[in-house]
Amino acid sequence: MTIRQPKPLILLGLILVFFVIQNYLDIKSGELVSLAYESGWLLLGSFIILALYGMRKKFPFLPIGKTSSWLQLHLGIGLLSGYLFLVHSGFAWPQGSFEVALYFIYLLLMGSGFIGWFIMRWLPKPMRADVENLHPSRIPFRRSEILEEADALVLKVEEGALSERIIMGYTEVIRPFLNARPGLLHSKRHNELEIPTPIVQKLALYLPPSVLFSTESSRPFHKLIREKSDLDRMIVHQRWIRGWLFLHVPLTAVLFILIALHIFLVLGFSSGGAS
């Protein structure tokens, strides 16, 4: 986990903005006026600034601050918008299906953002812990190489008392594992053998792995299973590192549509109201 302190200028700026907004809302509440309009427009402003981060990434050649500084600003404004959202909703649960949808999509968006940030700070280190010198783009090639190497190895298993069980274990457990694509979570590792525990358990039906991996001819299987399992872990980590964006980005678009609708409804049905 590598979390650094925010840049002092950005932190100071955000604290200042918070106090200015708070002061403005205090003045408005002192005038006994509903804060819904003021906080609503401020909230819309914060959403627009948050969305600008995505735009900034498209213009890496413009001298408008490093993208890493923009990300810090994005996170800070994200927190600020959370506060504004609570003020806007009057610190109350939503009512009506539209409000509920707006409320939960906002929560999902904010939650996915911060979880995504946490994932991006947490996972790179474990992702590289097992596979050090392989570019992610080469993983599919290496996986097919592993399968080919394993197929070649099994042909070399000499006939003997254990050969039938080894071949059974290979065709029923090892090969399907080497051929399978990883899911969203990686399996627990066996403490001693450092390969996925489910594989150890399945192999035990044919031959105890401690016996299987003890012979000269079958020891390379252990190395290949371990390497494949390490690659799977890397893929799983990568899926998480990138996957959260598949939630965060579409939700942003949906929220903007809902916000536009919300503004349209509020303004459309508010004639002669708030002032």
Added chain:
Amino acid sequence: MRNETNNQEIDSREHCFSKVPVPEEILDWLKVNSVLSIVLSDYKKRGSSFEDILQNDARIVSYEKSEIILRKGDYGGSVLIPIEGTVRVNLEQSQEHRFARKSKLEKRSWFSAIGQLFKKKKTQETFSRVVSQEEISGSAGRKPRLNTDIDKFVSQNLTRRIGIGEIFGEIAALRRCPRTASVFAGTDCKLVEIRWQGVRDLLARSNEFERFLEDIIGDRRHQIFSFVNMIQNLSEDVQRTISSKAVFERHGSDDWNRNFRKVLNSDKSLLDQEAVVLNQGHHMDGLYVVLNGFARVTRKDGGQESTTGYLRPGDVYGLKELTRMDERGEDEVAFHTIRAVGALDLVIIPKSDFNEHVLPEIQKGIETGRSNEEGYISRELLDFFVDRRIVNGNQTMIIDLNRCTDCDDCVKACAVTHGGNPRFIREGHRHAELMVATACMHCADPVCLVGCPTGAIHREANTGNVIITTNECIGCGTCVESCPYNNIRSVEIHDAYGKPIIDLETGKPALKATKCDLCIDQPSGPACANACPHDALHRVDFSDISKVTRVIEKITG
């Protein structure tokens, strides 16, 4: 020489050496009328003959009146001998601006920069316009000239004529340092250009020629100090005095960049393969000033020798020992061992001259250059940086693997600013949580520059960045082969319609060298560093140890 060469239109500037043979009559003329006659006076007849060396390593180059032949500050790996016409060297520092390279890469406007996003992305390096054969061969962009009346320039400024058959350019060629003066064509002229490999071959076969060249270098060598921070501020008289008494030494191998990978993969310890310049505990005989190349600073504690620092061009070693010696009045010994990493050129200013001329100036507060003698970074990391010659970098791309998410935003940013073709590979040497990407480091000792036949790859005077001027590049691949870090690539170029451009002379697709240009034409500077959302990508200048330390601290926490 005029009669012999008049009928032959020989100019090999757009060719590499040995492509066009040097005519026999010119070789015969050189044997009698040029400085090369000295070579033949005691030529050791073993291996290649005099003629073979010149046929392999020499070429004839022609210049028109007012053309610039050498620029002060440029790197070059060859010596030149005028055989026809008038060649003059500029001696007026105030007129050097006339010789400066015109920057062809101006910063884009914001509007133009944004326009890049809407350009159709190409899978290859593409010229967006019609390309002439001259441009393919690199001859379109050459011929830098003095934009002034040459006769008036010569009459109003201090210049010196280089005589027919004399030699020039030897300091840069043999010491691998920047050219120390600018030279131009006073009239249309022809010269024989011999690359440094050929000069070294000749030196190895003739002691007379070696002595002759050393004498010439001795006369001009105070000019070398103009690139050393600590000494450039001293008066020219002091510089001359120091240089006359200083000892110039060369350690290590000139071909370090070519056998770098072999050395790296060898079973032998790297320390054992590096030439020792100064041993820890030995008497300090003077101040060691690095002119070119790199040195590893090691210290032996309890029998184990480990790297504690490095020295780069312009750095000095021995200041501590010598000042202590001056204070205590006792002889001091070296605190560290110095080893040449690759090729190392250094000058040793004797203790007595240092005390008499340099120390008083230092005490007046003159800049003493960087002191990299202390071990600021972990010893393993220092070993990693020095072993892999990463300390050569002025803009090394270092990636923090604990923060890099493989999002490739840096590569995408590079692609956007280079017509869809990224100029670096996000892979490279790794040490724990740090990776040095395969991107041009804009080296302090840019070995890629040495040997470029057209000067297309050059160092920008104002920024120090190493840049390739595309229309001067002839795609010979010399820089690609010279770069020990594989940071330069030869790419086939395509026209605006996506068709490969064919070199009519060879019938093969035309090539150009490409590499990271630090987004020199972009309003933001390096787009890769700008684009990284995780602050994982850093550009590190190894000449500034405090900045290196700051980045390393950031990465290692």
